[in-house]
Amino acid sequence: MNETVIKIENLSKLYRLGQIGTGTLSHDLNRWWAKVRGKEDPYAKIGQVNDRTKQAASDYVWALKDINLEVKHGEVLGIIGRNGAGKSTLLKLISRITAPTTGEIKAKGRIASLLEVGTGMHPEMTARENIYLNGAILGMKRQEIARKFDDIVEFAGCAMYVDTPVKRYSSGMRVRLGFAVAAFLEPDILIVDEVLAVGDAEFQKKAIGKMKEVSTSEGRTVLFVSHNMSAVKNLCKRIVLIDEGHIMFESDDVGAGIRHYLHIEQDGQLCSGEWRNRQGISENQYVDLLRFYVTNEDEHILRDIHRNNTPIYLCAEINIKQLHEYLSFAYFLYDTEGDLVYLSSSADKTKQEWPRFREGFQKVYTQIPARFLNGGRYIVELKAIIQGESILKDIEKAKPIISFEIRGGMSDSPFWPEGTHRKGILAPIFDWKVR
Structure with missing residues (x-):
């Protein structure tokens, strides 16, 4: 059966910011008079787009605008x-x-x-x-x-x-x-x-x-x-x-x-191996995330393809404005279907082994070992976390997300020649012995 059970046509929803109602008797009268005459709500014309990362330029916001479904x-x-x-x-x-x-x-x-x-x-x-x-x-x-x-x-x-x-x-x-x-x-x-x-x-x-x-x-x-x-x-x-x-x-x-x-595609292109906080948004009180990128051992940013027989490094440049005992950083690594491959946190080990942050500018980085990920493209999202809560919500529209691609170098074995793709997301090489 191909029957339509929900049909939405030109659906829009306007909300007023701040207190409930229009806030003034004159606004209420103007909206009532427009409705009586069958006219459009006069304040709907000045409603702004629902981008919560920007300061309000109007008392009205479109939560939804022209939805057809x-x-x-x-x-x-x-x-x-x-x-x-x-x-x-x-x-x-x-x-x-x-x-x-x-x-x-x-x-x-x-x-x-x-x-x-x-x-x-x-x-x-x-x-x-x-x-x-x-x-x-x-x-x-x-x-x-x-x-x-x-x-x-x-x-x-x-x-x-x-x-x-x-x-x-x-x-x-x-x-x-x-x-x-x-x-x-x-x-x-x-x-x-x-x-x-x-x-x-x-x-x-x-x-x-x-x-x-x-x-x-x-x-x-x-x-x-x-x-x-x-x-x-x-x-x-x-x-x-x-x-x-x-x-x-x-x-x-x-x-x-x-x-x-997941912002893998930006203007039809795959997102790159470097993210910068170009908007300058940093409203939380603890940390500014300035830059997030992936490099090789020579600290060259990986903007293209990397072989899996050498490690890669995820690096974040941060400015800590106020120290917090439980501040940590974590990255979430996804495949291109949106499945979470794994996550890694700076707070994974005992508290004594956590990195020692200080106020001011610094770099925090971690390694993805050689011969760990299989060939393919991966997406990485970085989060700053305090007691389970992300504190980078103010830059969510421009999430700190990067991507990189791995090919070849699956192992030194003649059974895995160049161009061969082994199954699975991970491709670790373990020791095998005989007693």
Whole structure:
């Protein structure tokens, strides 16, 4: 079946910055008078693009602007983008939690949304009461809900607490219950925002499996928002990339969408082996990241291809403005499909072995050993972290991301001649001995 179940036409959402409302009686009267005459909101004309890295030049901002999108029956659509891009706003509009400023949304069937921890859960009510309440909101009969009740409780893993008020649940338990209710009460459209990250690994695996089952076996539509690119690639058949309130990329090629999101492609070119903070944005109080690059042993920046039989070095030039006991740096190394190969942190070892930072300018670097990575292109993102929180959010639009390519030199063995590509992401050479 190729029926369209969600159709979005010229959808836009305007918000006012600062306090709720327009802030003045004159603004309220002007907007009311324009609406009465069937005219455009006069303050919508001055709304600025939703780029949160810049100072506001207007009291109004477009969270979404001119969105056009169709979603087919049984489709699993991945929606990706950086924080603040407009993903959650789009889902709230589709879920009818808020109304659009302009444009319209046409949706067929019942919609179940899981947009944040505890969505749809009344904290004073028990899990049992919440399950029946949510089913009633979806228009289900009591007998239908009772038939699904045991499956919901089993999936959520809350049998012991089914008659305990939800306010006493942990955030992970609330997510499990909320997802189970949304998935098992047979909505035609299931909307899941970035909430699965709160759950443990076992639950994430179960949830992704359930969403696959919902779309393939039961033919229902799923809209999935996540920053976990592996989950997006594993689950979704189509992808939409949103940035600054606009759809920047839409394709059935999920891998291409992920590469676009990871900034691998910039104006059609692969990102290089060097990143500079050209915007000069450095609003956090601890550290300025000035430069991030990859070099060989001779400290030449690798802008092209490197052989894997010699080590390479990842180097960051930083200016520490204020020391913090738990400041660390980490890099995340991805392949071109967006899968995380591994991550490495300056805080991986005991605290006594952490690098000793000082205030002022310095370089921090680490090595990727020879004969470790297999041939291919890799993307590296650098983060500065304090107690698990990234402190470089202010430069997220221009993420410190570089890439490099490795070819050849897989080993000295005659069984791996030049041009041969061995399987796998890693290609380490280990010693083999006979006793």
